């Protein structure tokens with residue numbers, strides 16, 4: 608399934624936050640959305656996930672969900688949102704419990720996704736026993752277990768330290784290479800965008816409009832830490848964003 612947004616615009620209490628956003632999320636690709644603080648990135652993601660309806664324009668879901676999909680649009684947030692009293696397996700299986708799935712099959716689905724996210728040996732651990740990176744891997748496993756059509760990721764790595772971020776980026780790349788998924792990935796971090804994005808959408812400051820869409824053709828598996836080509840793309844992105852970010856910053860400071 609792919610997502611197509613056309614002419615999406617929105618205001619909150621008379622304050623315009625998004626304007627005329629056209630955007631496509633092709634099946635099997637990761638689309639990163641970058642832009643200065645407050646430009647409407649999370650709002651756009653919520654609209655893609657059907658949590659909010661845009662005042663203008665439309666968000667279309669085109670095509671079919673993958674076979675066995677239990678929840679077409681699944682969110683991953685920065686704060687993991689795990690239940691502290693449930694084990695790793697318990698947190699992952701939670702999202703299957705509302706579906707008519709036999710216990711044995713449910714167990715198999717959880718075991719499979721924990722293996723894919725390298726969590727098998729932590730199956731019985733509680734969230735408080737896990738590092739931040741592992742907690743986010745549990746959240747990713749929980750999102751993947753429902754076989755989503757599109758994963759909607761809102762700054763999933765921003766609560767983590769830089770080494771953990773690097774490791775998790777490798778994990779996401781490996782997951783995608785083994786079994787491509789479709790995702791929209793909102794981030795402030797341009798290094799993450801050039802490492803993970805097949806396409807990067809740059810929004811202007813509020814009201815967020817699409818300033819540029821960058822297509823990165825280098826295969827994800829070949830993008831490594833310190834890659835010169837990616838660093839050049841990152842610099843280009845920063846050149847685009849610098850003035851917008853400074854202006855947005857001044858606006859926020861000034862209220």
Ligand SMILES: Nc1ncnc2c1ncn2[C@@H]1O[C@H](COP(=O)(O)OP(=O)(O)OP(=O)(O)O)[C@@H](O)[C@H]1O
Pocket residue numbers: 619620624642643644645646647648649650651795813
């Ligand atoms: N439910 C809401 N009610 C009123 N205003 C809102 C609501 N949600 C977001 N806003 C405002 O809309 C603007 C865009 O917010 P949004 O969180 O989408 O931006 P963002 O680009 O994700 O920001 P950041 O990069 O800082 O996370 C901000 O000014 C925010 O305060």
